[in-house]
Amino acid sequence: MPDRFAFSIDATDGKARTGVIRMARGEIRTPAFMPVGTAATVKAMRPADVRATGADIILGNTYHLMLRPGAERIARLGGLHAFMGWDRPILTDSGGYQVMSLSDLAKVSEEGVAFASHLDGSRHLLTPERSIEIQRLLGSDIAMTFDELVPTTASRGAQAQAMERSMRWARRSKDAFAGEGALFGIQQGGLDERLRAASAEALIEIDFDGYAVGGLAVGEGQAAMLACLDFAAPQLPEDRPRYLMGVGKPDDLVGAVMRGIDMFDCVLPTRSGRTGQAFTWDGPLNIRNARFAEDATPLDPESPVAGWSKAYLHHLVRSGEILGAMLMTEHNLWFYQRLMQAMRDAIAAGSLVAFAAEFAARYRPVPRVTAAPNRDS
């Protein structure tokens, strides 16, 4: 019988770790990057092509799927894996983040969050119990507890209240959980070390298969985020996967892996691909820029889209062609997975610090600005 959930660490390098999560639907090499499949599709990608970029697991969004096509409908159609044609692990978020950021008229009470759909204005109530039920209906391999989010700029009192409610909701999520997969708890507490510590303690008391750092990457900036991870990550158990939600840019990933994070998800590689931003070892570039109009070189000689020139991608994206979104997305997902593989290799070799230094020396986080940067867009 396959493992329900087992995490083994094969090597460490400083605070960084590399290992494997073993689950019934497959293995997840860590540190892992999870492409986001919001509406039962990693946008502009077939599942087989997502897998070919090196992804071991993808993420599905409870908020989007509960509204369209509906969790019960997906369950009747055999679950999310069969519905979308992805047979490896899927992590589902709880809807907590998106119900606050996307829905209309969200009203939080101890029971849960009442809100209006951003699609049609229909009224819904999302509670810890309903969130866990939806994730079970979807057939999630890794479910997340339902939590309440407040901005990192909120008062300490508001931060504390939201964190404490999230811990009560974590308890209710655990009690409601009867899935065959795993359940992760989510640490909250903003940028406050003591709130983060209290949150971690509460979660450890409940006991989860893995622990997420929530409430970051919401505008606080990379320096503040990494400073928070300096104390937040070690507060979470060493023998369980640590998942930094919603992060991030390639340089964010390097910084977070060095601080002991094992899992990431972010829309950046897919969303950027659709708008013409490509990630490379030299940093992001905007393929719409006129300097690429006759550039016959590929984005990267190892990329799965190396058969096409930057000039061709420039043409496709400028022309609004769907194939442009397809190829740019595939490149970016490949780049993210290549970066994760490079970090796993460096940790195993004990050379992560050297890798990070080399990476930082070459990678320019901000796209090169030309004389007329917006002329082409």
Next chain:
Amino acid sequence: MPDRFAFSIDATDGKARTGVIRMARGEIRTPAFMPVGTAATVKAMRPADVRATGADIILGNTYHLMLRPGAERIARLGGLHAFMGWDRPILTDSGGYQVMSLSDLAKVSEEGVAFASHLDGSRHLLTPERSIEIQRLLGSDIAMTFDELVPTTASRGAQAQAMERSMRWARRSKDAFAGEGALFGIQQGGLDERLRAASAEALIEIDFDGYAVGGLAVGEGQAAMLACLDFAAPQLPEDRPRYLMGVGKPDDLVGAVMRGIDMFDCVLPTRSGRTGQAFTWDGPLNIRNARFAEDATPLDPESPVAGWSKAYLHHLVRSGEILGAMLMTEHNLWFYQRLMQAMRDAIAAGSLVAFAAEFAARYRPVPRVTAAPNRDS
């Protein structure tokens, strides 16, 4: 040394023929359907996936490519095949049709057509010589003569004048042609048998590798089009490929093949795919229709997208997901190629009439209308 251009007919069945066109870049099985790759991409498809549907040749549009990214630019980047990553034959149209239908302020003179780009209003002149030059710069395998089009509803006098000018332009196109591939002439003359005969005579006098029937599928309806083909197709040489431009719906293809047509191109399978129409042996269907919301069956068990249910495609298209356009397009291109293969097999077996009768008995050309047909769109 590979053939420049050789057409062999392997079997006939009534007026229908099946055979092979042999060219340096590969063989084209006839009757052939050519997917349209307007802007150096068959929309929402990678070249390898286009090939996997069974396509031997695709079409590129001179008008679109001359405006963006420009013929000289494509030539500097190694030609259209290298630019887009398709190494098999490409037929290019001459721009004659689209310069009249898409550009602004088109002004026709004996020299050619002066027009303003629909993209940026820039002024251009397209002549037979420039059209042929552009097609050579693109690296076309089959180039088309530059012609003048008038609606089939124009007066006979206008039809005659446009046809006669097109024949003078065909002569100029032939004189200008120095490509390594083939050159096809285009018959004009609207729905008039004598004009069509005069056009065919003029083209045969010039001598082309193949002959296209132009000026049809512009709103005259299927009955009028097939009635025209009854006389127009036999006017063209039996030993050369006959190409019906811009056609058509699956039932159009069956009718035209029975009248001796060997080649087709049409945006319908790709464009329909992007708007949610799928072609099946039972006729077209609108995947957005609510009756597919929980339909767990595939569009066709043999389709390359048979791994996904109609319910999933319904969800993707309703949600505006790029993957919906990708999978629907792939299905439709596969269906078109499957239909051509079925006709080639039937002709070889001498059973095309029986095939056409079976096809017509099952195929409903108009999508099934439900009680509230537009509710879902």
